[in-house]
Amino acid sequence: MIRERAYPVEPWHVRETRLDLDVLAQSESVFALSNGHIGLRGNLDEGDPHGLPGTYLNSFFELRPLPYAEAGFGFPESGQTIVNVSNGKLIRLLVDDEPFDVRYGELVDHERVLDLRAGTLQRTVEWRSPAGRTVRIRSTRLVSFTQRSVAAIEYRVEPVGGPMRLIVQSELVANEQLPSQSRDPRVAAVLESPLQAEERLVHGDGGLLIHRTKASGLRLAAQMSHEVYGPERKLIGTEAYEDWARTTVTCVLRPGEQLRMVKYVAYGWSSRRSRPALRDQVGAAIAGARFSGWDGLCAEQRDYLDTFWDDSDVRVEGDPEVQQAVRFGLFHVLQAGARAELRPIAAKGLTGPGYDGHAFWDTETFVLPVLTYTLPSAVASALRWRHSTLHLAQERAKTLGLRGAAFPWRTIRGQETSAYWPAGTAGFHIAADIADAVRRYVQATGDTQFEREVGLELLVETARLWRSLGHHDRHGRFHIDGVTGPDEYTAVKNDNVYTNLMAQRNLLAAAEAATRYGEEAWRLGVDDEETAAWRDAAADMYIPWDEELKVHPQVEGFTRYQEWDFVDTPPDQYPLLLNYPYFDLYRKQVVKQADLVLAMHWRGDAFTDEEKASNFAYYERRTVRDSSLSACTQAVLAAEVGQLELAHDYLGEAALMDLHDLNQNTRDGVHVASLAGAWIALVAGFGGLRDHSDVLCFKPRLPSRLDRLEFSLRWRTLHLRVDVRQHEVTYALRGSDHPDAVLELTHHGELLRVTCDDPVTVPVPPLRLTGPQPAQPDGRAPVRRATESEP
Numbered sequence: 001m002i003r004e005r006a007y008p009v010e011p012w013h014v015r016e017t018r019l020d021l022d023v024l025a026q027s028e029s030v031f032a033l034s035n036g037h038i039g040l041r042g043n044l045d046e047g048d049p050h051g052l053p054g055t056y057l058n059s060f061f062e063l064r065p066l067p068y069a070e071a072g073f074g075f076p077e078s079g080q081t082i083v084n085v086s087n088g089k090l091i092r093l094l095v096d097d098e099p100f101d102v103r104y105g106e107l108v109d110h111e112r113v114l115d116l117r118a119g120t121l122q123r124t125v126e127w128r129s130p131a132g133r134t135v136r137i138r139s140t141r142l143v144s145f146t147q148r149s150v151a152a153i154e155y156r157v158e159p160v161g162g163p164m165r166l167i168v169q170s171e172l173v174a175n176e177q178l179p180s181q182s183r184d185p186r187v188a189a190v191l192e193s194p195l196q197a198e199e200r201l202v203h204g205d206g207g208l209l210i211h212r213t214k215a216s217g218l219r220l221a222a223q224m225s226h227e228v229y230g231p232e233r234k235l236i237g238t239e240a241y242e243d244w245a246r247t248t249v250t251c252v253l254r255p256g257e258q259l260r261m262v263k264y265v266a267y268g269w270s271s272r273r274s275r276p277a278l279r280d281q282v283g284a285a286i287a288g289a290r291f292s293g294w295d296g297l298c299a300e301q302r303d304y305l306d307t308f309w310d311d312s313d314v315r316v317e318g319d320p321e322v323q324q325a326v327r328f329g330l331f332h333v334l335q336a337g338a339r340a341e342l343r344p345i346a347a348k349g350l351t352g353p354g355y356d357g358h359a360f361w362d363t364e365t366f367v368l369p370v371l372t373y374t375l376p377s378a379v380a381s382a383l384r385w386r387h388s389t390l391h392l393a394q395e396r397a398k399t400l401g402l403r404g405a406a407f408p409w410r411t412i413r414g415q416e417t418s419a420y421w422p423a424g425t426a427g428f429h430i431a432a433d434i435a436d437a438v439r440r441y442v443q444a445t446g447d448t449q450f451e452r453e454v455g456l457e458l459l460v461e462t463a464r465l466w467r468s469l470g471h472h473d474r475h476g477r478f479h480i481d482g483v484t485g486p487d488e489y490t491a492v493k494n495d496n497v498y499t500n501l502m503a504q505r506n507l508l509a510a511a512e513a514a515t516r517y518g519e520e521a522w523r524l525g526v527d528d529e530e531t532a533a534w535r536d537a538a539a540d541m542y543i544p545w546d547e548e549l550k551v552h553p554q555v556e557g558f559t560r561y562q563e564w565d566f567v568d569t570p571p572d573q574y575p576l577l578l579n580y581p582y583f584d585l586y587r588k589q590v591v592k593q594a595d596l597v598l599a600m601h602w603r604g605d606a607f608t609d610e611e612k613a614s615n616f617a618y619y620e621r622r623t624v625r626d627s628s629l630s631a632c633t634q635a636v637l638a639a640e641v642g643q644l645e646l647a648h649d650y651l652g653e654a655a656l657m658d659l660h661d662l663n664q665n666t667r668d669g670v671h672v673a674s675l676a677g678a679w680i681a682l683v684a685g686f687g688g689l690r691d692h693s694d695v696l697c698f699k700p701r702l703p704s705r706l707d708r709l710e711f712s713l714r715w716r717t718l719h720l721r722v723d724v725r726q727h728e729v730t731y732a733l734r735g736s737d738h739p740d741a742v743l744e745l746t747h748h749g750e751l752l753r754v755t756c757d758d759p760v761t762v763p764v765p766p767l768r769l770t771g772p773q774p775a776q777p778d779g780r781a782p783v784r785r786a787t788e789s790e791p
């Protein structure tokens, strides 16, 4: 496990000053670079040692059979697993006669720095070989945000103390051997040599490999090209074989001399494009990268990030660790989504093979709300990707005997690939999560073209799903039975409150959009009768309520289930899913992750303040947070019900999920939803942002340790900056093309009008504690963030 404080606290960098081989795989995830199109794990340049070698291309996957002991009708037959593709980051070094390998000789100095503003990973090493020869190496790596098929590495090596012969081997390697699989269902399936060689080529100072997957029929081209600077006398040669290509540079360096190599790597992949087309595509990408040159690529990268941070930075004063973590989180969210462009945003981004590289509801519920207010173009493209898979979701609904679209619980290419119904397709709420992401995006951007082309149909087809999945009982109440809500420890139950409330909003949003776009809706077969049926279902939606306890059961009957025996559950038995049978988890009051509490966030408009406080306290006692998708939501609701210090604790957990490897599985990739959750915990928690309607609502209030929280939101053509202090808040607009632009928002219920010339400063009203003091199950309280002397 990563030691706490492995990385010194700094505002804009994640720095490693000591190489700990026991947590190499974890640091490879933390230091992964990606632009949403290609992703490189933070493997050492020389490849060995490694935790998990990883180079990923968005949606480049292999099919594998899903074996069932007892198959049932409608079970998916094949799974999809992200492929570790040709590794272009390998640069090996021979120092006189010895390979540079940190496990031998002496690592005199080691540092790796992820620079969140430069968008680079830099490594500085001084190494003494077993024979006593010392070299200094400095490598800098980037995955370009501006040239999406390109990664580049600058590699410098110099001798210390005396002349030496250096041989640098820069490689492209396909079908790397991967470590074997553990029994944890959250890790990926291991594919044996998934790539079949099709073509290899040596040209200029580099080479090209083209491969194809056997079953999914995807073709991949990878090309590398080099610029080499150093002493006049050097030998450079390239060779290529089926699964590897290698450029070798040989020279003798005297002290004071340096060998500098810039390696450009480009990837292209397709299910349709021919070999020559892909060859040309990567050739062109390399030409573009060389045209910019190393300095040009770095400058473009910095410009891109300057704009991103200018629009999206969150400043936190009073908790430097959280400050660093929230920027690290935003950086990974950006990396996951920036250039995904009509491809999915996976739960691990492109940082590791965890969950087989699949995208879940994590995207729409946790990642897209952040991107909606920071990089809305990425939201449009993620939802356009969902739309591009609509025909598969419609087919799936048909197989299940339903109407509309049943989007897959987990997928890479759009087909359902979950082999486990209760924590798979039964999570039908993903349909409403997608619909809500559409609603939020359109509301925040006013992008009517998107709404007409994509949004409307997504709303209509998901509404149709709800109408056919649910039913009116003899009293007219609308029920949605046999589904799994967000809490995967309560499965296949009736009337999950989260699902019902989200479906209700989905049905109404579809009816409203169909009215706005009458003609387009008519072309989709929507008539007045259908919209009336949606409105009826929404109006009659049944929401269970326990009158005796005055709380909402998260599913019908939940509050009368047997209690889980937390006192006799030893700490090492968490996560429970690895140590207890599902049947037992399903029939008791134990909650894996925020469910009813999540409903109180995204459908907060459906609960009173008193209900929120008593529900929150009830579910706190039963929620174990075995999913990383929980802490951020608990932070949001803790803040809303006035438990500010507890909210701060949960914020810390969401934000530090990967920097502290809290769930001990960062090795498989970072937890993108939890990292997005750090932003959500700050902005929706302490900023109190709610976007239930087209007037943004804020209820800012800080915990004792934070002196200041500043964040920005993009809203239509405007940029709103919210600057929260302990006793007052300033709302300011900037960057509008229209000098008389006005934004109406509410601050603790009071309507404010903010203009570009007139920032508005208002007091934070005194805190009114609204509910019982919450407690967590034994041993499951979050780590405290307030210091001793503070409350």
Ligand code: BGC
Residues within 6 Å of the ligand: 347, 355, 360, 361, 362, 486, 488, 592, 593, 626, 627, 628, 629, 673
């Ligand atoms: C959670 C799901 C989540 C998945 C991927 C599971 O452990 O329970 O809600 O979608 O992980 O992050």
